[in-house]
Amino acid sequence: MDKRILVVTSCTGEKKQKPVNQLLLDDFKDLEVLKNRESELDKFTAGELYTGSQHEALMKGVRQYRDAGAKIDVNILSAGYGLIPEEKEIVPYEVTFNNMDANFIRRWAKQQGVTEDLKVRIQNYDLIFFLLGDKYLQAIEWPISTRDDQKLIFFAGESSKKRILLEDRNYMLSIGEKEAKKFKFGLIGIKGFLFAQLLAAARKNPDEVWTAIDQDPALIREYILDTINSEKQLELFTEDNSGLLKFHSELYPVADHLVSKNSGKDFHFFMPENDDRVDPNYDFLKDFSEKTRNPLVNDVYAHQLFDQPQYDGILISKVNIDNATKQKRKLIEEMGIRKFLKLPENYPIMGDCGAFSYIDQDEPPYKTEEVIQYYEDHELNFGVSIDHLIVGPFQRDEKIRDYRYEITLENAKDFIIKHREKNCGFLPVGVVQGWDPVSFRKAIEHVISLGYTRVALGGLAREKSEVIYEILKEISPYIPNEDFRLHLFGVARDMRTMRSFHKLGMTSFDSASPLRRAWLGTGHNYHTVEGKHYTAIRIPEASETTGRVKKMVLEGKGEFSQYKVLEQKALSALRKFDRKEIHIDEALKAILEYDEMLGENREAHEDLYYELLMERPWEECTCPICSAIGIDVVIFRGNNRNRRRGFHNTYAYYCQVKDMREKMMKDIG
Incomplete structure (x- = not known):
């Protein structure tokens, strides 16, 4: 034909x-x-x-x-x-x-x-x-x-x-x-x-x-x-x-001779734990949460709103528990970390130290013995050695760079020795840092020689994909066998890029980026399973006690009553539009009037809001959040909407992860 x-x-x-x-x-x-x-x-x-x-x-x-x-x-x-x-x-x-x-x-x-x-x-x-x-x-x-x-x-x-x-x-x-x-x-x-x-x-x-x-x-x-x-x-x-x-044919092509020995084995997405919870009883019409509730007990995680977690495991940093409130630490001690997180038994928990929290210190604030004890006490599945970030100015200063590099490698050595001595129950992960492909490759070679079968690359969360690609190309030939596992800290990209990274040896990664994008920046607040992104509609709460409206009133930029009227008019117009009672132009006009009063970038928002309202993507999504709260998922307004939108984004991204995993399995089979 x-x-x-x-x-x-x-x-x-x-x-x-x-x-x-x-x-x-x-x-x-x-x-x-x-x-x-x-x-x-x-x-x-x-x-x-x-x-x-x-x-x-x-x-x-x-x-x-x-x-x-x-x-x-x-x-x-x-x-x-x-x-x-x-x-x-x-x-x-x-x-x-x-x-x-x-x-x-x-x-x-x-x-x-x-x-x-x-x-x-x-x-x-x-x-x-x-x-x-x-x-x-x-x-x-x-x-x-x-x-x-x-x-x-x-x-x-x-x-x-x-x-x-x-x-x-x-x-x-x-x-x-x-x-x-x-x-x-x-x-x-x-x-x-x-x-x-x-x-x-x-x-x-x-x-x-x-x-x-x-x-x-x-x-x-x-x-x-x-x-x-x-x-x-x-x-x-x-x-x-x-x-x-x-x-x-690919943005980041991987030649056959560079495909790693462990390619096709695992492709797992971990979600960093950062107290991302919402009130399950929140009233969206009245914008009301019961003030007497205990959020640590009452509020729920993303994996509780879905039939199952929309990730393959959780990453929790020691610093997040160390800096938690007394009440939270007490609950974790009494319940255990898994029950506190309300996470099913078959989902692994990985622990690290949280290197970004001590990036400005000369040395990490932890010692190997206490970190190992922390992993054991909380019955974690994976424990990561102590590292010290080599990014930004610390990368440009050769003396500091080399010092942090050696600290990280020495900690990896100390970690695996003490892990063996104590016969720990968790699997050890040796983390490495570097500043270019060769330094990362040499670090990988070193920790492999120490006996690690699981290694993580740190300090790459803010790097461009091209940089990570070159590092993985350098590392890939040194991956010893199909049982070796390589984790990327803080790195989540589109699936074609992640597939290339996987071919080069990456088997797991973690990132809160899909969740955080729900309330950071413009243009990428609401994600679809197909990979399209939209801007959420900004309707901040008009409050006399907190937030932007209070600040603007104090600066003499209008009366509170003016903001309240425009806020309620915008919310009402959106709900009418959702019920198809008014035309898009009428809804958009009400939203932009509030935008203008707030001094927002009305011209930029108009086109982005128009696209969102025209396409109504929340109606196409079958996830429990979009199904339950409808148009409220695309309203940029407070934790209970913004974080739920982040949960939805994580679901959309995980759908792509699962689809990629299925394709990989077909290729192997």
Whole structure:
């Protein structure tokens, strides 16, 4: 069966006709206005209207390919018209995503239905090629769901790699200034030119070429280079071309010889314990908790709100217990840590010291004997040796760096010796620190020589994924066997990145990031299982005794009664919107009035809130929290909403972890 091919390219500023009364952005905002304005202008098919160099080079190749009797479809992503087939009749206009900011691109593309149209269009194709710049890629909500037998192939610049390579079956040919210079074609049009070369390679035997590409997308590069070579369009093509048209199938690729011996064994997510509890009886309509309740006894953890924990284990730091209230420490002593955490028996607990708490001290405040005793007294499953962080200024000072490095290694040695002497019940984990791939690798080699079969990398929580990737690549060849386990402290990334880390030896990790993002920053407060993030709607409590409203009233910025009226109006509008009693615009207006009174960034919030309310993701989620409290899960307001949203985010992330684990098991089996 012939492969079905679709190419998605972008509109261009250059057009066959550019009348003074061509359409502008405002003309597209109202369908009636658009219809009237279109009647004033000449119509062209989309395929013939655009005259930019990318479009012309592409369509020349498409015509030659079709003249040979082959089939291919072209769609154009237009900043004015949305996603349109080449045969659609349109009129001249002047609108481009290239001069819009990210928030406006997202909202405008949503109004045009770009992503939804694309999902429908691609269903009938086997290979879908995208010739889009980064701004146009931003108009599509990635990752986009596809059939298991489809492949999405991007001709794009290196800067788009993180946006593209989020999903399996996504591939990318890197195209930029180097390729434009080498192939003697303008930078703006180079993608169209190179895709035309691919079509030239496919003309003689389309089925054979597309089938080969479907089986191995990396062959695209060879087909293009062979075509250019054969047409002798390059004078110096005898030079090494390994740096041209780099092909990517993963953001962090792992060559076969680097896949660790323990890859495919474990993939476990631990949740750090930081008193993340909520009142199970909280009244969301009245914003009321019983003041006489004992939160340590009454309030519940995330794993109590779900049928089972949304993680594979708990990480608890000694410093968190040492610094706890007397009441909490007493309850832990009486109940035991597991019962206090209300954690099922089959979920492991890992203990460490909490190195970030003493980062500014010359030496860790703990000794091996007391840490071991702490792990034993609390019957933990895993105990981590004492480390001293080498980050920031401590990494830049060579003397301090080396001193902390040696302290960490000496503590690991002392830890495993005393663990053996005492015949402890917990499994020992040797933690290492470093400042570059080689220092981490040498530390790993050392602790392995001490007899550790479980090692953890510390100090990487705030590092970029690229840095962690290089460290793991250095370590991977030194992992001794399939029984070795490697933990990453404080590191949680998207699943494709974590899969690469796993191939390089990582078997477990911990992070509170999905939970904390619920109330930190903008744009990533509410997560979906599919990997999309939204901003929660900020409606802070109007209180005369605490919080932002009290502060603003004291500063003379309005009367308390004004804030209270706007707060209640915003909450009421959201609930009416949730019940579908009012339109989105009415709800948004009430929310933004309170935003404005509070001095919030109204313009930035408007687009983000609009996206959230338009898509209503809480209705699609089946987790117990979204099912129970509905729209309250996306309201940024107090612990009982914000932390529940964090619990939901952890659930969404853990769903991705489990899905990745299932895929790994299938690959092994």
